[in-house]
Amino acid sequence: MFGPYRELFRVDGSWQFSGTGFVARLPISMMGIGTVLLISQTTGRYALAGAVAGTIALSSAVFGPLGARLVDRFGQARILRPFLLVYVAGVAGLILAVRTEAPVWTWFLAAVVSGVLPQFGALVRARWAALLPAGAARQTAFAFESVIDEVVFVAGPPLVTFLAIGVSPAAGLLAAMAFGLIGGLLLAVQRRTEPAVTGRGLPHPGFRAVMRPGLLVVSLTMLGAGAVFGSVEVIVVAYADAQDHPAWAGAILAVYAGGSLLAGLAYGARRWRRELAPRFLLAAVIFGLAATLLLAVNSLPLLALVMFVSGLSISPVLIGGTALVESLMPPGTLTEGLSWVTTGLIVGVTAGAALSGPLIDTYGAQRALVLPAMAGLVTAAIALSGSRWLVGRGSAMLAR
Numbered sequence: 574m575f576g577p578y579r580e581l582f583r584v585d586g587s588w589q590f591s592g593t594g595f596v597a598r599l600p601i602s603m604m605g606i607g608t609v610l611l612i613s614q615t616t617g618r619y620a621l622a623g624a625v626a627g628t629i630a631l632s633s634a635v636f637g638p639l640g641a642r643l644v645d646r647f648g649q650a651r652i653l654r655p656f657l658l659v660y661v662a663g664v665a666g667l668i669l670a671v672r673t674e675a676p677v678w679t680w681f682l683a684a685v686v687s688g689v690l691p692q693f694g695a696l697v698r699a700r701w702a703a704l705l706p707a708g709a710a711r712q713t714a715f716a717f718e719s720v721i722d723e724v725v726f727v728a729g730p731p732l733v734t735f736l737a738i739g740v741s742p743a744a745g746l747l748a749a750m751a752f753g754l755i756g757g758l759l760l761a762v763q764r765r766t767e768p769a770v771t772g773r774g775l776p777h778p779g780f781r782a783v784m785r786p787g788l789l790v791v792s793l794t795m796l797g798a799g800a801v802f803g804s805v806e807v808i809v810v811a812y813a814d815a816q817d818h819p820a821w822a823g824a825i826l827a828v829y830a831g832g833s834l835l836a837g838l839a840y841g842a843r844r845w846r847r848e849l850a851p852r853f854l855l856a857a858v859i860f861g862l863a864a865t866l867l868l869a870v871n872s873l874p875l876l877a878l879v880m881f882v883s884g885l886s887i888s889p890v891l892i893g894g895t896a897l898v899e900s901l902m903p904p905g906t907l908t909e910g911l912s913w914v915t916t917g918l919i920v921g922v923t924a925g926a927a928l929s930g931p932l933i934d935t936y937g938a939q940r941a942l943v944l945p946a947m948a949g950l951v952t953a954a955i956a957l958s959g960s961r962w963l964v965g966r967g968s969a970m971l972a973r
Contacts, residue, residue, distance in 0.1 A: 577841065598693045598721070606734065611745070621677070640652060640691050641912035642908075649768070657691070660754070663687035665750065667680060695911035699907055716840050716892045719888050723834045727830045795917035798918065798949075799918040800951075803923060849896055870939075895911065
């Protein structure tokens with residue numbers, strides 16, 4: 574199964590940009606919980622902590638596509654450095670504002686600035702697309718990066734929690750800032766694998782030209798999937814706590830991510846002969862149906878089993894959606910297109926986590942499982958309803 578991955582990393586420079594991209598991506602899974610831990614431990618105000626963390630996520634959703642557009646026009650190295658400096662200023666300002674008990678409005682201002690962190694997943698995938706021909710090898714690369722995303726979301730939260738609780742309330746955010754800055758700068762200096770600038774000197778085609786129906790369908794599908802991820806993370810913790818076994822929560826979420834990781838590795842290693850779009854649509858349907866299995870949960874062992882099965886359905890959706898983007902974008906806008914997919918996920922995760930809290934408080938964790946189940950069905954419905962803008966796309970991603 575690992576043969577295609579060995580071939581993949583024989584590409585000159587691939588280990589370097591993929592590895593530094595992993596480090597630079599760690600803040601994605603650390604900023605939200607790190608902010609909540611900083612503010613809640615300093616002030617005891619969880620609602621305020623959640624609001625500031627949500628502001629960071631929404632800011633990232635806005636600045637991500639903007640930064641990606643600039644990257645397409647001016648190159649990664651030229652844009653990464655100033656964006657990283659702004660990001661560092663935002664995180665440092667947030668920590669300082671909270672620890673010195675500055676006015677709360679300054680916390681939100683710093684949170685907005687903190688959202689300027691570039692979307693490194695899109696930047697790394699753009700490098701793979703520039704180095705590899707369309708086909709099986711590129712699909713394997715995108716699959717590997719989806720697995721890296723899973724590792725980021727598994728490793729980041731416990732790391733930031735350990736630092737914030739065991740070292741200092743600000744230590745988690747400081748680590749996230751360091752990972753983003755160091756990883757980002759190391760990626761920026763790797764000019765040999767940087768994609769050629771294709772949009773310089775050309776007028777931007779405009780938002781309507783970029784946000785074509787197909788890209789909108791993929792981005793909204795990712796938003797639905799993100800709502801499943803965000804709600805599940807909160808509800809699993811509450812469910813385990815309600816069953817008087819809170820320690821189960823981390824293990825169950827790890828099983829969920831582990832299922833996705835295994836599926837991603839297998840998906841990327843296989844040489845597919847079916848066109849990409851039908852595979853993506855089928856994956857979205859399976860993802861939606863798998864989410865409804867949560868409605869049958871009545872115990873922690875069954876929840877763990879259902880989460881593993883559901884996890885197996887994640888990677889095919891993420892990999893297929895990401896791979897489709899390339900065939901949907903106008904010339905010189907690939908990074909921007911990939912960033913919209915990431916933005917959909919971020920907004921979905923934020924919305925899912927925000928909605929699950931009130932549902933748990935009102936109806937309990939058991940009934941709150943309806944939210945990810947319904948979000949999964951909506952994800953499938955969005956993909957199917959937009960199939961006419963997807964089918965026929967991505968044929969170059971067929972195995973050769």
